[in-house]
Amino acid sequence: MIDAISFKNGTFRYLDQRYLPLQELHVETRDHREAIEAIKTLAVRGAPLIGASAGYTVVLGVNSFKGSKEEFPAYFGQLIKDVEASRPTAVNLFFATKKMKAVYDANFEGDSLETLKTKMTDEAHKIYNDEVDNCDRIARHGVEQIKRDCADILKTRKLNVLTHCNTGTLACCGIGTALGVIRLAWQEGLIERVITAESRPLLQGLRLTAWELEHDGIPFISISDSSSAFLMQRGMIDFGVVGADRITANGDTANKIGTYAHAVSANHHGIPFYIAAPVSTIDITLKEGAQIPIEERNADELRTIFGTQVATPTTPVLNYAFDVTPGTLLRGIITEKKAVVGNYETGLREICS
């Protein structure tokens, strides 16, 4: 399996996803400011991977602290703020900083800074390893749900599945969330072909998901984002499964821009559309999707295509990185604890308690 990130001997190593699939560039750093920049620029990306990277970034920051114990609280507070300012939507980032803060709160008084550093490193590894395990469990629950929902089709043929953005190893540490479900479904002989939507403007579907599927030998075809409704009309998609950056208490889900349009189309055509995500992606403190902070990115991501200018530099651009799909459009939310189907208010609250 690809190592999207790793942390050894105080060094954070990441695969710079901006250059994939044309170049596999691994970068090593001991500087937390460089790690923050990697999150901001999407060199590392995908909600669970952002969370795990945030944990390691805090460790880098703590390791480079040179002051006295009295000076540490102010330094640590600023470090957490800087990490949290890197990307606003994926709640996994805040899940990770909350875990790191909890280690600080519980141990700062009693421990030396050296011991605190070790405990924080252990916590960051735990965040990473938990996400790896979560992916395996999500895949199992997802496959069971799909077998139930698509039982009639499966009597005569295999399934064609739509996915958006990248939710695989590159985004999650383990086998992936939505892509983990697809991987396991493929291994169990349920999948005919994966349809990967390109995911404009940064092309995570076309570049990254395609790269992972090719690597695994899973048949796939890439489409432009706007093609999915037409393929559904033609009977070329049997179900959709995507990841999430933040899920609110009522099941509304922020995910890569374009997801909502796929979900609306799937609903119109009576096609089941699922979210696959770890519990760390659920923000039970928010009632509904309108409360999710949606990242707006640099206009040049749209005006240029990988460095080539395609619109005038003055073209006004609105570049939302995510949209929100209402829970009512979802067939289910598949987590490592279970697949929540039906009443999200009750189901999500139960698995978050």
Ligand SMILES: CSC[C@@H](O)[C@@H](O)C(=O)COP(=O)(O)O
């Ligand atoms: C399992 S990753 C789920 C989401 O994080 C993914 O679908 C997505 O939207 C990623 O966005 P990105 O901007 O590439 O970080």
